[in-house]
Structure formats: C-alpha cells, structure tokens
C-alpha cells in the first residue's frame with residue numbers, strides 16, 4: 017500500500033542528487049579534457065586531425081544522447097566480452113563521449129573567435145603553431161570559453177537524468193523509486209525538479225557572477241548551442 | 246563477434262514508423278512551441294509586471310530542469326489529477342512546453358542583437374514604434390533568430406527520443422524493441438543512430454540552404 | 469527667420485551633467501558646424517534637437533514645435549528635421565531604393581509611384597542611381613552614407629542634422645560625402661553638422677560653434693574661430709587638430 021510523501025523521502029532523493037553531482041563532475045572533467053583535445057584538433061593544421069574530430073563531433077551531435085547511452089550500456093559488453101563495467105562507469109563513459117563533443121565545439125568557437133585577428137599578428141612574429149596556441153590564442157580563448165562552458169555544465173546536469181534508463185539511481189531514478197513507494201508522482205517529481213533547479217540555477221548564478229566580474233558578455237546566438245533541451 | 250544486419254530487414258518498417266512518429270512529434274512541438282514562445286517572449290518584455298515575472302519564472306524553471314522530469318510530471322502526475330494522456334500527447338505537450346521556453350529566449354536574444362542604430366534611424370524618420378518594429382526590426386531580427394531556431398529544431402528532434410521512456414513507439418523505442426527481439430543490439434543501434442544522424446544532417450543542410458536564399462540581403466552585411 | 473531656438477538646454481544622464489545650459493539660435497538656410505573635443509556633448513546636443521534624447525530642462529523650438537512640450541507630436545518634428553548618423557544605420561534588409569522610400573510610404577503615406585520617382589531623383593542627386601537595386605551590405609561606406617543622406621532628404625526636411633557623417637569613413641572617400649553635403653548647403657538647406665572636418669567647416673559653414681564640457685564656449689564665423697580664436701580652450705583644441 018502507498019504511504020504519503022513525507023520528509024523521509026527526501027533522503028533517497030538527496031542521495032540521488034549527490035550521485036547526479038558526482039556523475040556530472042566526473043564526466044564534466046573528462047569531457048573537458050577530451051573536448052580540449054578534440055577542439056584543438058578541429059582547428060589544427062593537420063588535415064587528418066581535423067577530419068577525425070569533425071566526424072566525431074558531427075556524429076555525437078547528430079545522435080540522441082539516449083541512443084549513445086544505450087550504445088555504451090548494451091553495446092560495450094557485446095563488443096568487449098569479459099569487460100565488466102558497473103552502471104556508474106558506463107554512465108560516466110556515455111556522458112563523457114557526449115560532453116567531449118560539445119566542449120570541442122565551444123573550444124573551436126573560442127579559438128576561432130580569437131584567431132581571427134590575433135593569429136596573423138602571431139604569425140607575423142614568427143611563432144610556430146604550438147607557441148601561438150600556447151602563448152597567444154589559448155590565454156584569450158580561455159576567457160571566452162567560460163560563459164558557454166557554464167551553459168554546457170547545466171546541459172550536462174540535465175542530460176544526466178537520461179542515464180536513469182540504465183537503472184543507476186541518480187536523482188531522476190530516485191524519483192521513480194520514491195514514486196513507487198509513495199504513489200505520489202506530483203510531490204515527488206516536483207521535489208526532484210526543485211533539486212535539479214537548485215543545482216542548475218546555482219551554476220548559472222556562478223556564471224553570471226563571472227560575467228559581471230570580467231565584463232565578458234557573450235551573444236547567445238553566436239555560440240554553439242548548449243547540449244540539451 | 247560478427248555483425249549481421251540481415252536480421253533487421255523484417256523490422257525496417259517498424260524503424261521507419263518510429264522515425265515518422267519522431268518527426269511528427271518534433272514538427273508539432275516545433276510549430277506549437279515556437280508560437281507559444283512568441284507569447285512568452287512578449288509577456289516577458291512587455292509592460293505587465295506580473296505577466297513578465299510569470300514568464301521569466303516559467304522560462305527559468307523549464308531551462309533549469311531536465312526535459313525527462315518535465316515529461317514525467319506530465320505523464321505520471323496529470324493522471325493523478327484525473328487527466329489521462331496517451332504517451333504521444335504527453336510527449337507532444339512536454340516537448341512543446343519545453344521548446345516554448347527555449348524559443349522565447351532565442352527571440353529575446355535575436356531582437357536584442359538588432360543594432361540599436363536601426364531603431365534610431367527609424368525614429369529620426371518620424372516612424373512610430375509599431376512601424377519601427379514591423380518595417381525595420383522584424384526582418385533583421387528574424388535573420389538573427391533563424392539559425393538558432395533551426396538548431397533548436399534539430400535539438401528537439403534528438404530530444405524526441407525521450408518519448409521512448411514513456412513507451413511512445415518512436416524511433417528509439419523501436420530500436421530497443423528490435424534489439425530485444427533480435428539480439429542484434431549493436432547493429433540496430435548503428436542503423437538507428439545513422440537514421441538520426443541522417444535526418445539531423447538533412448535538417449541542418451536544409452536550414453543552411455534556406456538561410457542563404459531567404460536572407461540574401463545579409464550577405465556581407467553587418468546585421 | 470530663426471528656425472531653431474535652443475535656450476538654457478540642460479541634459480543629464482543620471483548624475484552625469486552633459487549639457488549645462490546651451491543657448492543657440494539658428495536661422496533658416498544657415499549652415500552651422502559644431503566642433504569640440506570628444507565627450508563635450510556635441511552628439512547629445514544634436515540628438516536633443518530631434519528628440520532622440522529627452523531634455524532635462526530648458527527649451528528647444530524647431531520650426532515652431534516646442535520639443536519640451538509633451539503635447540508636441542515628436543514624429544512631426546522628426547519629419548522636418550532629418551538626421552544622418554556616423555554609422556549610417558541603413559536598413560540592411562531593404563534595397564537602397566526601399567531604404568529611401570520607406571519613410572515617405574509609411575510615414576508621409578505618399579503614393580508608391582511618386583515615392584519611387586522621388587527616391588530615384590534623390591539617389592541620382594547623391595550619385596548612386598546605378599545602385600538603386602543593391603542591398604546596403606554590398607556598398608562602400610561612402611556610398612552607404614550618401615544613401616543615408618538621400619533617405620533623410622526623402623521626407624523633405626527643412627533642417628538636416630549631421631552627426632560626424634564622415635568619421636567612420638576611409639580618408640579617400642570622405643570627399644564624396646562632403647561634396648554631397650556642400651551641394652545641399654548651396655541649395656539653401658538649414659544644416660547643423662557635428663564634424664571633425666575642419667576644412668569643410670571653414671569652407672561651408674556660416675557659423676562655427678566650439679563646444680567644451682557641455683557648453684558652447686565660443687562661436688563665430690569660420691574665419692574668426694579658425695584664424696583668431698579668443699577663448700583659450702578653443703585655441704588649445706585647434707592647435708591640436710589643425
């Protein structure tokens with residue numbers, strides 16, 4: 017029999033929220049690392065590097081994240097029999113695959129924005145590609161990456177809700193479990209939504225603080241779109 | 246392991262039907278959502294204080310919570326209030342309400358990025374505010390908004406895969422059920438992924454085409 | 469006959485007191501150039517004259533319309549005082565000819581053929597007859613500014629206000645815009661021109677106003693201002709720019 021939704025139910029939800037945060041932190045960090053590599057490859061002078069990263073980015077951006085999650089979760093054990101991945105690891109891998117492509121787009125956009133004027137000046141100084149990237153382009157690109165990066169992290173938090181299909185008990189899945197206990201989907205999912213809101217809105221407030229402190233405002237129409245809806 | 250796609254053949258119509266459903270809900274949600282977004286945008290920037298606060302809260306609430314949770318609220322919570330919805334309508338409503346918030350923000354950014362000087366030039370010619378909006382701001386704003394809107398269409402199409410979670414038989418759902426019957430998981434995921442990829446690529450190509458033909462005037466212009 | 473009266477004009481942007489009691493009368497057919505250092509309030513002064521900025525205190529009368537009276541129809545005043553901007557502000561989505569025809573059609577409710585004939589005439593006058601069907605994005609800066617002048621003239625203004633019309637142009641095309649403005653002056657248009665083109669001011673202006681820190685510090689004929697400025701600030705400014 018069902019019982020009413022009460023304060024005890026906040027405990028599994030809070031645990032789910034904590035798992036969501038861990039999940040996003042892990043895949044966010046890994047996504048940034050691989051995204052940087054991909055983004056730099058995307059703008060590099062090497063044609064092969066450009067090709068590989070372009071194909072990867074376009075594929076990931078053209079396929080729903082849910083399909084990617086299924087692919088990692090069901091496909092990897094088939095492709096690599098004997099490789100035992102727990103749910104958390106699979107979820108991190110799936111979100112990282114996805115995050116890397118979006119970070120790469122942000123990196124590419126920022127590098128191109130800086131390069132337009134500065135790159136020639138650096139060429140004129142005789143800097144080689146890596147020196148130019150290291151000393152001229154990246155220090156400036158780093159700053160303009162932050163606002164879209166904030167949008168990306170928020171997108172990642174929202175998208176992480178989809179790993180619920182793997183049975184990993186993150187926030188949304190915790191909501192499902194609590195709903196089954198209480199039979200009260202309204203209160204449960206309103207609470208879940210409120211928790212997501214707090215996480216995402218805090219991140220966007222941090223982003224706004226950064227914009228205020230640095231005066232860097234970014235035209236939302238000129239950026240690679242955030243990952244998710 | 247050996248890949249074998251032959252087992253999928255009998256299911257091709259199932260996959261295509263799934264694709265059709267995905268496209269259908271995407272289009273309905275795009276049209277309805279971007280229309281609703283107009284009202285949200287107007288409400289947000291309009292003179293009514295209460296309306297403006299409501300619209301802002303709605304937009305922020307949607308943009309800071311996952312679509313899946315919104316969908317759960319519609320699909321599971323509405324029946325608790327006595328409103329029963331077919332999965333397809335729950336998905337359409339969810340995607341529409343979600344899309345409206347995003348398009349409202351796109352409109353806002355699009356109108357804000359029309360250079361202020363254009364409005365001033367209109368004023369200096371003696372035009373009324375309504376005329377300035379209609380004859381001067383609207384088209385450049387549309388041009389600014391267009392790529393973001395078509396991008397939103399693609400995102401919406403990809404997001405429609407979420408319908409599978411509430412057992413709407415769209416493409417992702419079809420992929421998983423074919424996988425469950427044939428055990429050709431990798432193959433069907435690859436085929437399904439390619440279908441998604443192909444449609445998104447087509448949409449993106451079509452929108453680039455449309456952009457250059459619709460906004461010929463913008464070539465070389467600083468809009 | 470005096471067509472512009474500006475009396476004790478004050479303008480504040482929040483705490484920033486930009487115009488501090490400007491007085492100025494301008495007669496019909498007069499060409500007045502306004503010069504002065506950056507930030508002295510020249511643009512603000514000009515923009516007040518067609519209501520693009522509201523007035524904090526004081527009065528402005530343009531062609532018998534009182535701008536400080538809330539009952540005045542500001543759009544009527546704007547039809548009588550055309551404005552040309554530093555950055556042209558052409559409507560990018562309209563062809564050159566449609567840029568010129570827009571206000572006659574929508575504001576003056578002119579009929580289409582007349583508006584078109586007039587636009588063609590004005591574009592020929594500024595030397596752009598062959599660019600009628602082009603979009604602004606394909607024009608050079610000088611061409612854009614000449615279209616902007618034609619666009620303002622299409623409303624048959626009695627007064628033309630120019631805010632640094634050549635500052636955004638490459639040096640070699642400044643001349644083509646100044647030529648158009650000279651012709652306009654010779655036809656007897658009443659003009660107020662904020663400019664850094666001292667040569668133009670010296671040659672075309674009937675009177676030159678020197679503004680500094682929100683006040684007209686000195687005024688006189690071009691000869692008086694450029695050859696024997698009395699005020700120390702005018703002297704300082706001119707010694708830097710000439």
Ligand SMILES: Nc1ncnc2c1ncn2[C@@H]1O[C@H](COP(=O)(O)OP(=O)(O)OP(=O)(O)O)[C@@H](O)[C@H]1O
Nearest residue numbers: 481484486504505506507508509510511512513632
């Ligand atoms: N919309 C505005 N809001 C706040 N302050 C303004 C605004 N417009 C102008 N100002 C301030 O008014 C002062 C005068 O500006 P104005 O543009 O009139 O100077 P200017 O003489 O035209 O200078 P320039 O030669 O650089 O064009 C400046 O200090 C400027 O910062």
Ligand SMILES: [Mg+2]
Nearest residue numbers: 510511512632
């Ligand atoms: Mg100025």
